Amino acid sequence: MGLYDEVEIEDMEWNEELEAFTYSCPCGDLFQITLKELAAGEDIARCPSCSLYVQVIYDEAAIAAKCGGRNPNTENKAPAIPVA
Numbered sequence: 776m777g778l779y780d781e782v783e784i785e786d787m788e789w790n791e792e793l794e795a796f797t798y799s800c801p802c803g804d805l806f807q808i809t810l811k812e813l814a815a816g817e818d819i820a821r822c823p824s825c826s827l828y829v830q831v832i833y834d835e836a837a838i839a840a841k842c843g844g845r846n847p848n849t850e851n852k853a854p855a856i857p858v859a
Contacts, residue, residue, distance in 0.1 A: 777828070782806075782820070784833035789842040796820065796841065800827055813838060 779801070787796040790807075797805040797820075804824035808817065808831055821828045 777826075778830060779806075779827040780829050782829045782831055784831055784837045784841060787820075787831070787841070796831070798829060800825065802827070810838070810842070 782798050784796060787798045787806075787808075790797045790805075793807060793809075795807045795809045797807050800806050800822040802822060802825040804822050806820040806822050806827070806829050808820035813831075813833065818831045818833070819828050820831050
């Protein structure tokens with residue numbers, strides 16, 4: 776298949792257990808995209824049960840608002856080490 780739809784991140788749900796944004800797929804499962812994927816510039820949420828995917832339309836402020844202030848650009852990054 777291919778691209779099913781374009782979805783605004785505001786229309787997706789934040790799933791704390793999966794640490795991912797989810798959106799209902801017509802097959803009955805959920806499209807999923809993680810903060811790590813968003814931080815890497817990925818904008819495709821895939822369904823693990825079928826071949827469909829959606830393109831996610833987002834900005835950092837919308838992501839932070841949906842997932843409790845977490846920012847994809849600071850997820851999984853090592854803390855800065857001061858240089859003397």
